[in-house]
Structures are given as structure tokens and as C-alpha cells.
Amino acid sequence: MKFSTQKPKKKLHMVSLGCTKNLVDSEVMLGRLSDYELTDDTQNADVIIVNTCGFIDSAKQESINTILNLHEDRKKESVLVMAGCLSERYKEELQSELPEIDVFTGVGDYDKIDLLVNEKRSKFTNEVFLASENNERVITGSSYHAYVKLSEGCNQACSFCAIPSFKGKLHSRTLQSLVKEVKHLVSKGFIDFSFVSQDSSSYLRDMEEKNGLELLIEEVEKIEGIKTARILYLYPSTTTVSLIDKIADSKIFVNYFDMPLQHISQNMLKIMKRGKGVEKLNELMNHMKSKPNSFVRTTFIAGHPGEKEEEFEELCKYVEEFNFDRANVFSYSDEEGTTATLRADKIAQELIDERAEILGEIIAQTTQISLENEIGKTFEVYIDGESDEHEYLLSARKTIWAPNIDGEIYINDNESEQELKFGQVYTVKVTELAGDKLLATVIKL
Structure with missing residues (x-):
């Protein structure tokens, strides 16, 4: 009788919370831990990693609840890892308050996760990790679609957003690095790509190049084997009519326009520190909508400090009239370190929630219209x-x-x-x- 001398593979359970940018980092960690067998059975996992989100209150709460629930279920000798944005943002507090966790790491060491797990050691590198073509990722959830991260950090100063405080300033990947990664993914059978970052339309501006996305489109179009691509998270003040035209003229990039507006009132845009005024926004949005087979997506914040009733009504009217294909609304929440938290004209939570609900209902109606328009097509x-x-x-x-x-x-x-x-x-x-x-x-x- 022959006995196998192979050791059984250790098992890994990974939870990636928050945005698609987090997902790319989770896929880098999976690549570093490719010796492990992925499992959904948390009770038998040898390593459990939660890549956390630290964007808004509800996301923070979800991250904490997820990791505590996993701790309850896990086997005694397993390693529980808290990684990502929330861990980075509150590293001192979380390390002192959550003794249940074996390894803490933030947004700088995704490519060292194998070492940290093996040594059961926490680490917070000062620099934000940015995936490159040299990081072998394990693409999850699809055999044909992959996300590609353009940059990390953000140079904007939005009143409500704490991301630059723990992700730092804009740091773009080189165009050469992106092209290499996309070519590599195409060679593995991927044909559909979504390019993501905190502020995609600022890509390469930290390298003194104002038309980074237009250059990206030109280079990606030269790669054989790609069927479709799209860009997520355009920013109003760095999106141009020229970029919209470039997307619309592309044979690879679909007419997908995802630009979070947050508001449409001139006064609120100023309070939110959102750059361009209403006239410029309307020009951009109408130009996107004018393109054949365009798909326009956005997000709004309801109840930001200083939002008057008439400004909220102006926003509702705009959403109703524009008929976005898809949109999301977030209830405003105070985020430490942001200028909005310091304002005296805060809105009661009850009114914030009421406004978010009203806007959510309008968005549900416009989404329904967008879907109904597809019948027969x-x-x-x-x-x-x-x-x-x-x-x-x-x-x-x-x-x-x-x-x-x-x-x-x-x-x-x-x-x-x-x-x-x-x-x-x-x-x-x-x-x-x-x-x-x-x-x-x-x-x-």
C-alpha cells in the first residue's frame, strides 16, 4: 500500500470589503498566498484575512462586525488578519482594542502578506502599496473580466472625504506598467477590463501629464484580444470634453461614464470643495448623455452640513430630469479629519436619513426607466x-x-x-x- 507524502494544503478564507480597488489588493494577497487552498468554510480555515473598508460609518461597522464574527467561528490555531483601509486609518486604537486579531496590516504591505502570516507579525509600511505588473494576482469572481488599478491616493480636497489622510497624494502607475499587466491578463484569457482608482481622470497628473487617460485609451486599443473596457470614477474637475470624445470614439472602451457628482447646487459644490461649477458640470453631463448608447452613472450625498431645503430640492429636480441610468445616494456621516466635521451648520440625523430616502426613491424610478428603455432592444x-x-x-x-x-x-x-x-x-x-x-x-x- 502506498501512502501520500504530500502534506494537505493549508486553507485560506478571504473577505474583501468595500470597493473594487480593495478587491485588486485582495487579489494581490491571494497571489502571494497561492500555496493555500481557498475555502468558504471559516471554521476549518488556517488563515482568515479581512481586507477592510474605512470610507464611511456603515462600512467601518461592517468591517468590525465581519472580523469579530469570523473570530467567533474560527478554529483555535488559525491566524486572523485585519488588513486594509480601516486597519490603516485606526491602527493604534484597533491594535489596543482588538486583542482577538493576530496580524494587523494597513495599505502598504499587501505584497508581504505571506511573510506576515508565516511570522504572525503586524506591519504598517508608511507608503501606500500600488499593484504593478510584477504582482501575480489571483483574479476572483470572473474568468473573463479583471479590474486594473491606475493609481493610488488622491489630490482632491473634498470636504467629506478622509481617503487622502490615509491613502496619501495621487501616485500613478506608469503607462508602461499598465500595458504590461493588461497584456499579461489578455494572455491568460481575460477580454473585459475595468480601470479603477480614487480619481481616474487625474491619472498621470502627478507625472506632469494632463491627458493620461487619453494616452491609456490609445495604448489599450493597440492590444489584441480585448473585447471591451471601461473607466470607473471620473472626477468633475479633471474630466474634459476631449476625454469624453476619446471614449466615445474608441472601438474598445464602451460609452460608460461614471462620475460621482455628490451635488448640483452651486453653493453646496463650493461647501463640498468639488472644484468646477454647475455650468461646467452640466456641460460634461450633457456631453456624456449625447453619445450613442451612453450609460451614465453617478453618486450623491444627502444631508451634508450646510445643505438647505431648497438646495436639496434642486438636487432632486436635477436627478429626476437628467434620468441617470444608475445612481447611488449616501447619507452624510462625519469623518474624522475632514473639514465638514468642523462646520456648525450640521443637519439632524433624522433629516439626513429622510433626504437620503427621498433621493433614493427618485433614483429607483430613474433606474426603472433606464431598464424599461431596454425592452425590445x-x-x-x-x-x-x-x-x-x-x-x-x-x-x-x-x-x-x-x-x-x-x-x-x-x-x-x-x-x-x-x-x-x-x-x-x-x-x-x-x-x-x-x-x-x-x-x-x-x-x-
């Missing part, structure tokens, strides 16, 4: 796999949409003679809208 989708709803329904995403945030299409019929494969593009015709899900048929071309 023919377009391309990526098929991701079987839907959670039913084994006979396939889950798909319009090629212009960003993964996980813009919606899901159910494929319930196939008129083509081909066998449908996951991770590939098919042309569909939308037949109806059921709730917030479009139903579509794959058609024969």
Missing part, C-alpha cells in the same frame, strides 16, 4: 453562468455595464444553434422586464 451581453434564481435561467450582463453594480439579465431562451458558453459574448433581444431583471433571448445572427 438588441445588444451584446457577457454570459456569466447559471443564475441564482433558477437553473434554467442564465445570468448575463450587458457588455457596457460594470460587473456586480449595474444589474443582471436573465437569458431564458436560445434561438441560435450554438451551445452557449460562459464568459463569452452573445447578441440578445430583450423581451420583458420582471421586477429589476431584464429577460432576454439569444438570437441567431
Whole structure:
């Protein structure tokens, strides 16, 4: 009888909270820990890592609750790691208040996670880690789509945002580094890309290049094998009409325009320190909307200090009239170290929540209109796999949409003679809208 001399693989459970930029860093950590077997069984995991979010109150609370719940369930000899933004932002307090955690690390040491886990050692490097083409990532959640991080940090000074306080100033990757990474991912079968950062339209401005994204578009278009790409998180004061035109003229980059506005009142934009005035914003937004098959997404903050009732009403009217394809609303929350926390004209929490709810209802209506407008249309989708709803329904995403945030299409019929494969593009015709899900048929071309 032969006995295996191989040791069983150690098991790793990873939780990535917050934004897609965090997800890229989590994928770098997975790459460093590729000797481990990934598991959803937290009770049998040898290492548990939570990549935390420190953006707003609700995200902070989710991070703390997640890590404490995982501690309750884990086996005695496992290693519990708290990494990322929240850990960086409150490193002293968390290390003194959470003895349950074995390893603390922030936003500077994702590429050293294997050493920290092996040595059960905490570490906070002063410099923010920025993924490069040399970091072998384990792409999660998709066989064909990958996020690519353009830069870290931010040079903006928004009144409500604490990100620059723990992520620092803008630090862009070189164009050469990005191109190398994208080429490498294409060689592994990835055909759809989302480029992300805190402020994507400022890419390369720290290297004295004002049109960084336009240069990126030109270089990415030269790479063979890419089907689609999109850019997330444009910033109003660094987005130009020229950039919008460049995206619209591209054969690779879809007409996806994601620009968080936060408000539309001239006075509120000034209070929020959001750069360009209303006239410039309207010009940009209308230009985006004028492009064929454009998809416009944004976010707003309700109840920021100083927001008068008439300014909130102005915002509601604007959202109703513009008809965004997708939007999000956040309730304002005080963030330590921001200028908004120092203002005397704070709004009662009850009124903040009420305004967020009102704006949320308007956004739900405009999203519904956007979805209803798709009925009867023919377009391309990526098929991701079987839907959670039913084994006979396939889950798909319009090629212009960003993964996980813009919606899901159910494929319930196939008129083509081909066998449908996951991770590939098919042309569909939308037949109806059921709730917030479009139903579509794959058609024969």
C-alpha cells in the first residue's frame, strides 16, 4: 500500500470589503498566498484575512462586525488578519482594542502578506502599496473580466472625504506598467477590463501629464484580444470634453461614464470643495448623455452640513430630469479629519436619513426607466453562468455595464444553434422586464 507524502494544503478564507480597488489588493494577497487552498468554510480555515473598508460609518461597522464574527467561528490555531483601509486609518486604537486579531496590516504591505502570516507579525509600511505588473494576482469572481488599478491616493480636497489622510497624494502607475499587466491578463484569457482608482481622470497628473487617460485609451486599443473596457470614477474637475470624445470614439472602451457628482447646487459644490461649477458640470453631463448608447452613472450625498431645503430640492429636480441610468445616494456621516466635521451648520440625523430616502426613491424610478428603455432592444451581453434564481435561467450582463453594480439579465431562451458558453459574448433581444431583471433571448445572427 502506498501512502501520500504530500502534506494537505493549508486553507485560506478571504473577505474583501468595500470597493473594487480593495478587491485588486485582495487579489494581490491571494497571489502571494497561492500555496493555500481557498475555502468558504471559516471554521476549518488556517488563515482568515479581512481586507477592510474605512470610507464611511456603515462600512467601518461592517468591517468590525465581519472580523469579530469570523473570530467567533474560527478554529483555535488559525491566524486572523485585519488588513486594509480601516486597519490603516485606526491602527493604534484597533491594535489596543482588538486583542482577538493576530496580524494587523494597513495599505502598504499587501505584497508581504505571506511573510506576515508565516511570522504572525503586524506591519504598517508608511507608503501606500500600488499593484504593478510584477504582482501575480489571483483574479476572483470572473474568468473573463479583471479590474486594473491606475493609481493610488488622491489630490482632491473634498470636504467629506478622509481617503487622502490615509491613502496619501495621487501616485500613478506608469503607462508602461499598465500595458504590461493588461497584456499579461489578455494572455491568460481575460477580454473585459475595468480601470479603477480614487480619481481616474487625474491619472498621470502627478507625472506632469494632463491627458493620461487619453494616452491609456490609445495604448489599450493597440492590444489584441480585448473585447471591451471601461473607466470607473471620473472626477468633475479633471474630466474634459476631449476625454469624453476619446471614449466615445474608441472601438474598445464602451460609452460608460461614471462620475460621482455628490451635488448640483452651486453653493453646496463650493461647501463640498468639488472644484468646477454647475455650468461646467452640466456641460460634461450633457456631453456624456449625447453619445450613442451612453450609460451614465453617478453618486450623491444627502444631508451634508450646510445643505438647505431648497438646495436639496434642486438636487432632486436635477436627478429626476437628467434620468441617470444608475445612481447611488449616501447619507452624510462625519469623518474624522475632514473639514465638514468642523462646520456648525450640521443637519439632524433624522433629516439626513429622510433626504437620503427621498433621493433614493427618485433614483429607483430613474433606474426603472433606464431598464424599461431596454425592452425590445438588441445588444451584446457577457454570459456569466447559471443564475441564482433558477437553473434554467442564465445570468448575463450587458457588455457596457460594470460587473456586480449595474444589474443582471436573465437569458431564458436560445434561438441560435450554438451551445452557449460562459464568459463569452452573445447578441440578445430583450423581451420583458420582471421586477429589476431584464429577460432576454439569444438570437441567431
